[in-house]
Amino acid sequence: MLDIDRIRAISLDLDDTLWPVLPTLKAAEAAQHRFLSEHAPATAALLQDKVVAGAIRQSVRDDFVHKAHDMTHFRQQFIRRALLQAGEDEALVEPTFAQFYAARNQVTWFAEVEDSLAWLSARYPLVAVSNGNARLDWVGLAPWFAACASAHEVGVAKPHVGIFTAASQAIAVPLAAFLHVGDDAALDVEGALACGMQAAWVQRQELDYHQAAASATHLQWPLASQAPQAMVRDLAELCLLLGRPDR
Incomplete structure (x- = not known):
C-alpha cells in the first residue's frame, strides 16, 4: 500500500x-532516412535492408558494451558504421543524428x-x-x-x-x-x-x-x-x- x-x-x-515512444522513434527513423536519401543515398539504401541494419546494430552493441546505457552514443555509432560500410562520408554522422534527434524529441x-x-x-x-x-x-x-x-x-x-x-x-x-x-x-x-x-x-x-x-x-x-x-x-x-x- x-x-x-x-x-x-x-x-x-x-x-x-x-x-x-514507438511512434516517436518511427518518425525519427523516417527523418534520418530522408536526410540520408538526399545526402548519402548509398547508406539510405543499405539501411533499408533489415538484415544488414540489424547486423550493424548488433556490431555496435557488441563493440560498445560499456556504453550500452547511452542511446545517443549508440545512434551516432550506428550511423557512422552504416556510412563507412556504404563508402560514404563519415562527416555526415553529426548532421544525420541531428535530424534523428530533433524528430525524437517531437513527442x-x-x-x-x-x-x-x-x-x-x-x-x-x-x-x-x-x-x-x-x-x-x-x-x-x-x-x-x-x-x-x-x-x-x-x-x-x-x-x-x-x-x-x-x-x-x-x-x-x-x-x-x-x-x-x-x-x-x-x-x-x-x-x-x-x-x-x-x-x-x-x-x-x-x-x-x-x-x-x-x-x-x-x-x-x-x-x-x-x-x-x-x-x-x-x-x-x-x-x-x-x-x-x-x-
Whole structure:
C-alpha cells in the first residue's frame, strides 16, 4: 500500500509513461532516412535492408558494451558504421543524428499528462529518470520538472542504483522519500524498490503491449518479485491516489 505521508518527491520515467515512444522513434527513423536519401543515398539504401541494419546494430552493441546505457552514443555509432560500410562520408554522422534527434524529441503526450504534471509539481518536486535521451526542454515538459537524471548523462541506466541516486542528489531528497513512477516492471519498479523507494507501475491500455495487463478489472503484477505500492493506468489515477479530488 502506498504510504503518502512518506513521499517528498516524485521521479518519473518518460518514454511510454508520459508519451508513446514507438511512434516517436518511427518518425525519427523516417527523418534520418530522408536526410540520408538526399545526402548519402548509398547508406539510405543499405539501411533499408533489415538484415544488414540489424547486423550493424548488433556490431555496435557488441563493440560498445560499456556504453550500452547511452542511446545517443549508440545512434551516432550506428550511423557512422552504416556510412563507412556504404563508402560514404563519415562527416555526415553529426548532421544525420541531428535530424534523428530533433524528430525524437517531437513527442505527443498522453492526454492527461499536462494537467497531471501541473497538479503533481505544485505538491512535489518532480525528477525525470530515463534510460532514453529525450530532452525535457525540447519536448516541452521542463516547466514541471526540478531536475533530470538520464542514463546518457549519469553513465548508468535503470535499474542501476546510480541513476536513482543521481535523481536523489539532484534535489537533496533521500531515496526513501521518493515515489518512482514508470511503465517498465523490471527497470522502473524493481529498480526503484531495490533502492528503497516506493513505486507506482503505469500500464496504459492505449499501448498495444500493455493491453493484456491493462484490460483486467484489476491490474495484476506479472513478476515473481515484490509488487509496487501502486498500480495505475495513467497519471490521472495516480493523482487520485495522492489525494486529488475526483472531478
